[in-house]
Amino acid sequence: MEPRFTLVHHESADHGPIDLNVAVVGAEDAPLILCIHGWPETWHSWRFQMAHFSERGFKVAAMDVRGYGESSRPEAIEAYRLTELCGDAAAVIEALSADGAAIVFGHDWGAPVAHNLARLYPEKVSAVAGLSVPYGPAAAGDPMEIWDLVYPDAYFYMKYFQEPGVAEAAFAEDLPAAIRKTYYAASGDAPDDLWLAPRPADHAFLDGLIDPDPAPEWMAGDALQPVIDAHLNRPMHGAFHRYRAQALDGAEIEGVGSPTLAQPSCFIAGSRDIVRNFVPGMDLYADPGAAMADFRGTTLIEGAGHWVSQERPEETNAALAAFIDGLG
8 A cells, every 4th residue: 555645734723834744545536534543653553444445445544643743743732632633634624525524533542533523523524433542522621630539649651741851751762662662562462451550650651661572463573663753853742742731622622512422433442452441440441432422333352452453453444344334
């Protein structure tokens, strides 16, 4: 698969001109699928879905989210609010869709972007598939206060990411190793609790993570090289600013549109995804369709971890295809 690349130029009301790098495959006039990646990925994380669905007659666009790859990397934390990222995705749909709408796939942080895109721009989203992170309607308040309650006086990776510059410096010391450790730790191949083992509050994210040798087949060879290249010798603040902007989202979104998504939707994840166990003793995948009016079901892929679309692409593609085929 050799995608063509286009820059979508978008004017952010708060942060000026934004350029969004988008990889595209498929016929120009075909119905659009927009893929939105999460942390710390790039458009390349969707390569298997791009190949599969372009062969099924779709135009598939995978964007570099603001702060990643060849897209703009504004400095301000406020530039990474969900409203800003949803505005970017809406601009991509407007630029690339023949009919002004798209089926949207979102993984990790891309899932909240996809879900809130469906809420804030309902006319642009015909259906939405969330991977790894279930939808929860935005509400005023700082989500970090929840994690302080769940992990009092203890480490949680989102808490570690809050101080600007700290995580960026740690990753810059050996970026290839940091990327490999991150991917492995959240994968279905990692030991239980490698990511979520109890640790003291001053623990650093990369300490104790494993640089696998040999690497699992799905991340071996040059599979992660495009992600490494996208961040190498470039500022990574955008990748971490999304975690720092969470407190700004709820108050801005909660009064807009309906908190219950109207579009057909589904949820796909690995059975061993770390997100599932973020709250000890609670299965966060128990009811992912609770705030979706037309929820078409959950697919949990046994043994897969957080990077489900790359760890188990054939099963992920099959679940996504079944969802799309059911749209009629």
